[in-house]
Amino acid sequence: MSNGAVSFEKEVDVESILSEASAASQDFVFEDNDDDSDVWVAEKNFVVSPPTEPASEPEVKGALDPEQADILSAYSSEQGFREIAVGDLRQHLDTAPDSVFVLDVRSAWEFSRGHIPGATNINMDDLSAKVKSGALDHVRDSTVAVICAAGLRSAQAAVRLHRVFGFQDVVNVRGGTTEWIKNGFHVDM
Incomplete structure (x- = not known):
């Protein structure tokens, strides 16, 4: 190995281990202690329920077809989820900068990079606590554009703000900061 680490390999006869475990009628786990002891240990007091017939789940009609689904995703427009393209967000910020509150849910390190x-x-990890503490009360009735690196974390945050915390005007920035930069728009560092 190039990093100077030493690698040890241990040869294991899987067939004999499985036959021993089967004869013992116990479940087992593999364990490697870097010595010559057995590599499997029987699970003691492990209760296995006999297999049962799976409960019949009601079928969700048209679950893969959003036009016919019985349930709707939290990320569907019918549930209030909305997105905005970076170009449209930039236009809003250029014409009426105070009309949109931009919330970046990336880590502080990512944020500092642009x-x-x-x-x-x-x-994102601190969002719920910050909302509960009132840190975003001043924008509760504003348009909140949530952004991250690519639009995934911000989509989760947008749903949380809208559905859990009751913010009425929340939009996810599609493509995130990556798309913003790709379009040649200015970023602060």
Whole structure:
């Protein structure tokens, strides 16, 4: 190995281990202690329920067809999920900068590498606590454009803000900061 690490290999006879385990009528786990002891250990007091017939789940009609589904995804427009293209967001910010609050849910490190001018950074992991503490109360009735690197974390944050915390005007920025930069739009560092 190039990093100077030493690698040890241990030859295991899987057939004999499986036949021993089967004869013991116990479940087992493999364990390697880097010595010559057995590589499997029987699970003691492990209760296995006899196989049962799976419960019949009601079928969701048209689940793969959004036009016919009985249930709707939280990411569907019918549930209030909305997205905005980076070009449209930029136009809003250029013409009426105070009309949109840009919330960047990336980590502080990602945010420091480049973000939309005027964006506020609240890491996705801290979002719920920040909302509960009132940190976003001042924008509760504003348009909140949520952005991340590519639009996935921000989609989750947008759903959380809208559906869990009751923010009425939340949009996910499609493509995120990556798309913003790809379009040649300015970022602050």
